[in-house]
Amino acid sequence: MRRVKLDERANKALRLESRGLSFHAWDNYWKETAAYEFTALQVGRIESASNELLHMLEEAGEYVVNNRLLGRLGIPPAFHDAVTASWRNEEPTLYGRFDFAFDGEGWPKLLEYNADTPTSLLESAVSQWDWLEDVKPHADQYNSLHDRLVAQWKTIVTKRRPAGRLPQRIHFASVSDNEEDWICVHYLMDTAVQAGFDVKHVFTEGLGFNHQTGYFVDEDDGQVDILFKLYPLEWMMREDFGVHLLNTHTQVVEPLWKAMLSTKAILPILWQLYPGHRLLLPAYFEHDTLPAGFNSYARKPLFSREGANIALIEDGKEIARGQDQDYGAEGHVLQSLITLKAHDGFFPVIGAWVVGDAAAGMCIREDTSRITTNMSHFVPHFFE
Amino acid sequence: MKKSKTVPLLLLGSTALLASCTPDQPPIQEMRQDAYASIEACDRDWVDDVCERSGSGHYLGPRYFYSHDNHTPYVIDRQGRTRPMPSHYGAYNGYGAGTANAPAVSPARTTMVTGNASAHGSSAISRGGFGSGRGSFSFGG
Numbered sequence: 001m002r003r004v005k006l007d008e009r010a011n012k013a014l015r016l017e018s019r020g021l022s023f024h025a026w027d028n029y030w031k032e033t034a035a036y037e038f039t040a041l042q043v044g045r046i047e048s049a050s051n052e053l054l055h056m057l058e059e060a061g062e063y064v065v066n067n068r069l070l071g072r073l074g075i076p077p078a079f080h081d082a083v084t085a086s087w088r089n090e091e092p093t094l095y096g097r098f099d100f101a102f103d104g105e106g107w108p109k110l111l112e113y114n115a116d117t118p119t120s121l122l123e124s125a126v127s128q129w130d131w132l133e134d135v136k137p138h139a140d141q142y143n144s145l146h147d148r149l150v151a152q153w154k155t156i157v158t159k160r161r162p163a164g165r166l167p168q169r170i171h172f173a174s175v176s177d178n179e180e181d182w183i184c185v186h187y188l189m190d191t192a193v194q195a196g197f198d199v200k201h202v203f204t205e206g207l208g209f210n211h212q213t214g215y216f217v218d219e220d221d222g223q224v225d226i227l228f229k230l231y232p233l234e235w236m237m238r239e240d241f242g243v244h245l246l247n248t249h250t251q252v253v254e255p256l257w258k259a260m261l262s263t264k265a266i267l268p269i270l271w272q273l274y275p276g277h278r279l280l281l282p283a284y285f286e287h288d289t290l291p292a293g294f295n296s297y298a299r300k301p302l303f304s305r306e307g308a309n310i311a312l313i314e315d316g317k318e319i320a321r322g323q324d325q326d327y328g329a330e331g332h333v334l335q336s337l338i339t340l341k342a343h344d345g346f347f348p349v350i351g352a353w354v355v356g357d358a359a360a361g362m363c364i365r366e367d368t369s370r371i372t373t374n375m376s377h378f379v380p381h382f383f384e
Numbered sequence: 385m386k387k388s389k390t391v392p393l394l395l396l397g398s399t400a401l402l403a404s405c406t407p408d409q410p411p412i413q414e415m416r417q418d419a420y421a422s423i424e425a426c427d428r429d430w431v432d433d434v435c436e437r438s439g440s441g442h443y444l445g446p447r448y449f450y451s452h453d454n455h456t457p458y459v460i461d462r463q464g465r466t467r468p469m470p471s472h473y474g475a476y477n478g479y480g481a482g483t484a485n486a487p488a489v490s491p492a493r494t495t496m497v498t499g500n501a502s503a504h505g506s507s508a509i510s511r512g513g514f515g516s517g518r519g520s521f522s523f524g525g
Contacts, residue, residue, distance in 0.1 A: 126391045173514075176515070187393075187396055189395055190395040194394060203513070203515075206511075206513050207514060210509045211460070217509055239515075
């Protein structure tokens with residue numbers, strides 16, 4: 001794994017914008033003056049690590065449900081039964097993304113699992129593939145995201161439904177006044193159209209609920225059979241309107257059981273079930289008894305996103321802190337601090353995508369800070 | 385690992401699609417909820433619906449709205465079920481005459497507008513959606 005400096009494409013902006021990536025220049029988000037080069041062996045390790053972690057999370061989810069640990073994961077009591085039922089019913093998932101620390105040596109280490117609302121999707125699936133075709137046409141890229149997403153919509157629609165009664169329309173919800181989310185959701189709509197389905201966008205604020213039918217409805221009172229929502233489950237559960245998740249016939253994607261895996265609390269659960277595992281970093285609940293000498297760690301709120309409210313502690317002293325966004329009321333976990341290797345002064349984090357129950361590709365974001373945020377740069381990758 | 389040559393896109397990149405994403409809004413009605421200083425006052429108004437303590441220390445009755453279609457006030461219980469509001473409920477007084485006026489507000493309670501609702505024929509549709517927990521921060525990962 002190495003960072004390679006390259007020339008930008010002369011038509012970079014046109015190429016990106018013509019495929020919908022309108023926000024590529026915000027804070028120099030899309031960066032192609034460099035790329036990360038991997039070996040096939042390294043890519044294979046990232047792929048197999050993703051598949052193995054999916055299996056481990058399946059065991060962890062079963063452990064959480066069987067031992068009634070949903071409260072410890074920060075899930076409100078009113079939703080425990082619904083989350084458990086969603087898990088038992090094996091409601092289908094669309095996607096997720098592992099964030100790995102990896103420097104090319106040994107195995108990737110799991111930093112966290114974005115199980116519910118990972119973004120950076122269009123740039124991962126399409127923009128960096130276009131870049132490969134333009135810049136490194138003879139190289140390869142770990143990227144089957146697009147094809148897998150198209151295929152997974154068919155699974156989501158057909159699973160547990162009789163063949164003659166399949167919904168033809170999928171609704172996609174994102175919050176208003178957020179272009180990045182709007183683009184991400186419209187890319188997913190594109191993949192659903194390619195899977196043969198009708199699609200409709202709705203803002204999360206415009207959703208309604210029909211008490212007679214038990215379905216969510218769009219702004220035109222149209223029935224929502226399947227709802228993809230780019231909005232965190234843990235927020236939905238805490239809002240007044242979230243009560244309708246408890247008795248709806250609408251199929252929600254991501255399903256409710258993903259709330260068990262999208263919290264950082266799953267990290268100490270995994271460590272408890274798989275102590276010393278090569279893909280994991282030691283992790284504990286903050287108020288657990290800690291091992292002697294455990295004084296270098298990342299302190300992470302259960303529901304933090306984009307690096308917010310994360311603090312890095314080294315030898316008992318704080319060395320970095322993410323933006324304050326009021327996360328942390330539900331508690332914290334402590335994850336052993338790993339020193340990322342700097343490449344030209346940048347710290348890369350591997351985003352390893354999964355679609356359904358299989359590894360699907362990767363993306364890389366780099367930052368001069370040791371905490372990856374939404375201001376970090378997206379950098380393409382390739383392998384020979 | 386390489387699955388296709390060029391990733392096809394059917395929707396994105398279309399300027400027609402990107403130009404507009406604000407749908408026409410259907411007629412909406414206000415969803416209301418009453419806050420009380422004491423649990424006794426709340427229980428008195430809502431009789432067999434459970435009052436709950438809010439984060440701000442007040443006690444909240446269930447949410448309710450007035451259906452213009454049916455000329456009937458509806459109450460939504462904690463499980464999200466909707467039913468016509470019984471006439472002996474405190475909030476019924478302002479609605480009982482079949483008007484869409486706001487209910488009479490007693491000194492013991494404060495009425496809040498918590499969202500929007502509409503009624504379709506005999507079915508009631510609550511409006512409000514998701515987004516209040518968002519604050520000003522993004523949440524992608």
